Amino acid sequence: MIREFGTSELWFVVSSARWTLALTLIALALGGVLGFVIALLRVSRLAPLRWLAAGWIGLVQGVPVLMLLFLSYYGLSLAGLDLPPLVAAGISLSFYASGFLGEIWRGCIQSVPWQQWEASAALALSRAQQYRYVVLPQAVRIAVPPTVGFIVQLVKNTSIVSIIGVVELARAGHLVNNATFQPMRVFCVVALVYFCICWPISLAARWLERRMHVGRAG
Amino acid sequence: MSVVRVEDVHKSYGALEVLKGVSMQVERGEVVAIIGRSGSGKSTLLRCLNGLEPIQAGRIEVAGHTLDSSGKGLRDLRKDVGIVFQSYNLFPHLKVGENIMLAPRVVLGCSRAEARARAEQTLAQVGLAEKIEAWPDNLSGGQAQRVAIARSLAMQPKVMLFDEVTSALDPELTGEVLATLEGLAQAGMTMLLVTHEMAFARRVANRTVFMHQGLLHEEGPSEALFSAPQTPELRQFLAGGLK
């Protein structure tokens, strides 16, 4: 039976964007915290910690997100840990985000000139104080554009979790298309919703970047 | 009483031995200029003095703190020893006042009011009281360097080290920084300064040290050293007038 692409179908597609948003936020929160730790380990003075972080980054970046997803969904259920699809999706996207954000932020920390380390060391700041008051505040400014670039990728990449049955935006579009056979309309709506999520993020980033530079260039 | 005591210090970068057994003493209130050719180890010596570079052998005692090759007690030493570099290295994300207040607050635990008072006082000392709310990016090189000096002074150090603090400046801006240094010297600060400003060293420093190939080659009261150099290397260095 072929259905019309009416308001209830439209609402179904649009409202399923909440899962896209939720997954993005979860991945960003958990992956952000983990990624921050990874970035700090990556620039640690202890070589084994650096290797550990490099290994994690290499692993996450070297494996397709899809494999992370399968591992946390099917792999863990084999190990007796039956995760609901949404949880497995959140975990795998968090790992994915941690690897990329960790590497992005490592670069930002390292692009703070070494003289800033030296000047703050000469003022007797401890290593933790150097990070807290001198290096990280400068690294954050540098981090805004690449981090936002990654968030936009992340929003779009959440679509991959439709494979294990999470009905987020892409999956909802797929389901409605199967029922209505109106791919142009359906997927234009889906694309538009993705755009409405990603575009404001880019705008906010540009605004943030400008605001952060206000004080400096004068 | 010696504020700085350096005994047979050796420092290498890999296979390159940069300091080959340096010994020197600096008395309280003394101003010592360090001169020498590029690569002779002047910067390295200063950086070793406040533990920015570890040493391989020898002993350094500054303001009552002892440094050896183990590198313990670094932070306590640095509270008493200020260093200013050729590149001012102000913190670009903090206003001038906050640049100066940071270390007193987080390292010494000063209250905000106390740190602010120190910032006002040291900025006045370098003649920049009105710049407390300025951003580092908006300062001239000479002003930035004076803020860097104020930032070090706010820790109320017992010794100040200066590494070619005027070398990055246009000639018309070096004067204001040299005047600041001279004021500090007159106020009784113990100072070691690496400099290429020979006239300034001769006039302001009590003593001048000539470094050559990782060793103190010749030293003496500035006036005597400049007017009657004893070694051919120093004579050649002064005659060449080169950096």
Ligand SMILES: Nc1ncnc2c1ncn2[C@@H]1O[C@H](COP(=O)(O)OP(=O)(O)OP(=O)(O)O)[C@@H](O)[C@H]1O
């Ligand atoms: N971090 C480093 N790694 C390796 N070699 C270094 C390092 N820092 C300095 N050197 C070398 O040590 C030697 C002494 O350097 P130093 O900077 O102390 O000289 P300097 O007397 O201050 O010279 P200049 O007048 O050019 O500043 C030079 O040969 C330099 O190349």
Ligand SMILES: [Mg+2]
């Ligand atoms: Mg030097």
